[in-house]
Amino acid sequence: MNKRSTIKIARIIDEAEDIKSFVFAHDLTAKPGQFIMLTDFEGGEKPFSIADCTSNEFMITVKRIGEFTTRLFQKQVGDYVSVRGPFGSSFFVSDGNVLLVGGGYGTPPLYFLAKELLQNGAKVTVVNGAKSKEDLVFCNKFRELGVEYQNITQLGCLGREGTSVDLAEKAMEKQKFDHVYAAGPEMMMKALQPLLKDLEYEFLFERYMKCAIGICGNCTIDPIGIRLCVEGPVLPKKLVEQLTEFGKYHRDATGKRIEF
Amino acid sequence: MHKRLKTKFLGVELESPLVLPAGVMGMSFSGMDIARINGAGIITSKSLTLQPRTGHKGPVIAEFEGGILNCMGLCNPGISNGLLEVNEFKKRSRTPVIVSVFATNTEDFLMLAKEVNNSRGDFLELNLSCPNVFDEFGIPLAASKDEVFKIVKAVKESSRLPVIAKLSPNVYNIVEIALAAQKAGADALCLINTVGPGMAIDAKMVKPVLFNKFGGLSGPCIKPIALKLIYQTHSAVDIPILGMGGVTYGIDAVEMLMAGATTIGVGTAVYYRGIEVFEKINNEIIEFLDENGYETVEDILKLEKLKL
Ligand SMILES: Cc1cc2nc3c(=O)[nH]c(=O)nc-3n(C[C@H](O)[C@H](O)[C@H](O)COP(=O)(O)OP(=O)(O)OC[C@H]3O[C@@H](n4cnc5c(N)ncnc54)[C@H](O)[C@@H]3O)c2cc1C
Ligand SMILES: Cc1cc2nc3c(=O)[nH]c(=O)nc-3n(C[C@H](O)[C@H](O)[C@H](O)COP(=O)(O)O)c2cc1C
Ligand code: FES
Numbered sequence: 001m002n003k004r005s006t007i008k009i010a011r012i013i014d015e016a017e018d019i020k021s022f023v024f025a026h027d028l029t030a031k032p033g034q035f036i037m038l039t040d041f042e043g044g045e046k047p048f049s050i051a052d053c054t055s056n057e058f059m060i061t062v063k064r065i066g067e068f069t070t071r072l073f074q075k076q077v078g079d080y081v082s083v084r085g086p087f088g089s090s091f092f093v094s095d096g097n098v099l100l101v102g103g104g105y106g107t108p109p110l111y112f113l114a115k116e117l118l119q120n121g122a123k124v125t126v127v128n129g130a131k132s133k134e135d136l137v138f139c140n141k142f143r144e145l146g147v148e149y150q151n152i153t154q155l156g157c158l159g160r161e162g163t164s165v166d167l168a169e170k171a172m173e174k175q176k177f178d179h180v181y182a183a184g185p186e187m188m189m190k191a192l193q194p195l196l197k198d199l200e201y202e203f204l205f206e207r208y209m210k211c212a213i214g215i216c217g218n219c220t221i222d223p224i225g226i227r228l229c230v231e232g233p234v235l236p237k238k239l240v241e242q243l244t245e246f247g248k249y250h251r252d253a254t255g256k257r258i259e260f
Numbered sequence: 261m262h263k264r265l266k267t268k269f270l271g272v273e274l275e276s277p278l279v280l281p282a283g284v285m286g287m288s289f290s291g292m293d294i295a296r297i298n299g300a301g302i303i304t305s306k307s308l309t310l311q312p313r314t315g316h317k318g319p320v321i322a323e324f325e326g327g328i329l330n331c332m333g334l335c336n337p338g339i340s341n342g343l344l345e346v347n348e349f350k351k352r353s354r355t356p357v358i359v360s361v362f363a364t365n366t367e368d369f370l371m372l373a374k375e376v377n378n379s380r381g382d383f384l385e386l387n388l389s390c391p392n393v394f395d396e397f398g399i400p401l402a403a404s405k406d407e408v409f410k411i412v413k414a415v416k417e418s419s420r421l422p423v424i425a426k427l428s429p430n431v432y433n434i435v436e437i438a439l440a441a442q443k444a445g446a447d448a449l450c451l452i453n454t455v456g457p458g459m460a461i462d463a464k465m466v467k468p469v470l471f472n473k474f475g476g477l478s479g480p481c482i483k484p485i486a487l488k489l490i491y492q493t494h495s496a497v498d499i500p501i502l503g504m505g506g507v508t509y510g511i512d513a514v515e516m517l518m519a520g521a522t523t524i525g526v527g528t529a530v531y532y533r534g535i536e537v538f539e540k541i542n543n544e545i546i547e548f549l550d551e552n553g554y555e556t557v558e559d560i561l562k563l564e565k566l567k568l
Contacts, residue, residue, distance in 0.1 A: 225294025
């Protein structure tokens with residue numbers, strides 16, 4: 001049984017213009033890549049990736065985009081929210097030479113992963129991209145971890161213009177990686193995939209989720225019927241390669257197909 | 261698949277008596293297909309409405325010891341998109357599909373039935389019993405024998421496919437309603453839909469857990485109610501019953517066959533035991549056959565049913 005926990009917000013961190021992290025003093029026992037469903041009981045229960053997790057705290061990082069996240073941004077330290085989870089699959093924690101590719105607000109779960117990878121003795125390189133400087137998150141957090149870190153924006157605000165896929169390509173020219181991990185916009189991962197023909201990789205997918213317990217079917221991905229709330233959100237190469245809907249369409253709250 | 265599990269539903273051969281019920285995984289062709297691959301003998305689509313529906317705001321699921329409450333609110337991509345998924349599924353497989361539809365009046369049900377006539381679906385199921393849209397639509401149609409009679413009769417006259425009426429457990433006299441459906445020409449009955457609805461409260465927040473406040477109960481806690489209603493109905497009607505409600509293990513399915521069902525839905529158990537639940541229950545049924553001297557599932561169906 002997946003227990004629901006109603007817990008207080010312990011800390012709120014401003015990360016970027018429209019991005020905040022929320023920290024909870026709660027033992028979630030999650031693995032990197034997993035997510036929670038969060039609600040304030042005022043309409044909406046939404047999935048958020050776990051950006052960090054220790055034995056007594058966990059954190060999510062949220063981009064304000066609509067009704068629910070706007071309401072979440074008005075919450076104060078000490079306010080209650082309710083959380084189900086953790087749900088879903090997690091990243092394989094390797095001990096080799098690994099590359100993490102993040103995009104926009106998709107990057108935070110890679111921070112939790114990077115910490116676990118380092119603990120496991122892996123050599124970690126992180127490339128992080130976003131539209132503009134204002135959307136780029138966790139630069140300092142990654143630097144503090146002591147991983148090899150580079151970032152880039154599409155608008156070129158940091159001197160470099162391009163995407164994290166460009167940075168990934170350069171990094172892969174310089175060194176041989178054992179495993180690549182990506183989280184971010186689906187089209188970023190779609191662009192990255194052709195570069196990874198000879199490499200093991202895992203991608204974190206986001207699809208519209210309702211039940212998060214594998215019964216409503218809203219988050220299944222064609223044609224293999226993988227439920228992203230159970231068998232995902234992290235999928236390994238051998239599954240990603242079978243997906244015909246990857247980068248083509250997803251499903252909205254009604255279950256209708258929406259082209260990217 | 262196992263020969264010993266083969267059975268028939270309304271003349272159609274089934275590889276297994278297990279059914280994926282409406283609203284569970286049946287949103288997309290691949291969701292239907294994964295249930296088939298894992299051993300379901302019939303697949304039911306999500307209940308489809310004329311227009312797409314986003315359903316209720318979350319939380320839409322509240323879990324408790326005996327089962328779950330849900331108030332999905334009939335989210336579905338609408339009849340035309342939904343039938344595209346059904347047709348795509350049928351291109352890949354011969355497993356029969358029940359197309360479930362939901363409406364609140366005869367005209368809309370007739371429009372839905374017309375669309376389903378032109379699809380590759382095998383059966384038409386009328387969801388007369390969703391308990392989660394009370395605020396919008398009021399008391400489920402399945403609460404009234406006259407409404408059930410009127411709608412089933414009208415649909416039956418225009419449907420190319422056999423018609424299954426899905427009834428509500430939340431009524432005083434199931435037999436009277438089942439008989440009305442049979443008299444109107446229903447080819448089969450499906451029972452039960454979710455029970456209640458019920459409620460869950462978050463004591464720290466002092467709020468209902470479900471945003472819709474109330475939700476239908478499913479899972480192990482409703483099995484005794486399902487058995488009782490299937491048993492009572494079976495004793496009164498001549499048409500087959502697609503039984504469901506809390507079936508989680510092989511023994512639950514066997515009990516439900518003994519109560520009078522001919523096929524068995526497995527919904528919420530997909531959560532408890534994974535999508536592999538169909539294969540697991542199939543195997544457990546075979547174990548039961550072995551241990552109790554039955555050759556096939558048909559032997560259980562042929563048993564003289566329980567007597568009062
Ligand atoms: C596995 C997973 C992990 C996620 N992790 C994060 C995260 O770490 N940080 C973050 O900021 N966001 C994350 N999201 C996205 C987040 O759930 C949406 O941003 C949020 O639900 C938007 O709600 P809203 O009401 O503010 O916006 P709305 O205006 O309701 O929706 C805007 C967009 O958000 C997405 N969305 C809305 N509801 C859902 C839902 N129930 N399930 C999935 N997507 C939805 C849709 O793409 C929609 O078009 C994640 C999504 C998934 C599936
Ligand atoms: C999440 C969920 C969604 C459902 N959606 C529908 C639906 O759209 N139409 C319908 O007729 N029944 C729906 N049901 C009811 C099931 O088909 C089934 O009758 C009920 O859950 C009892 O079976 P179970 O205990 O095996 O789940 C839904 C049930 C659940 C749990
Ligand atoms: S969100 Fe319901 S099956 Fe994944």
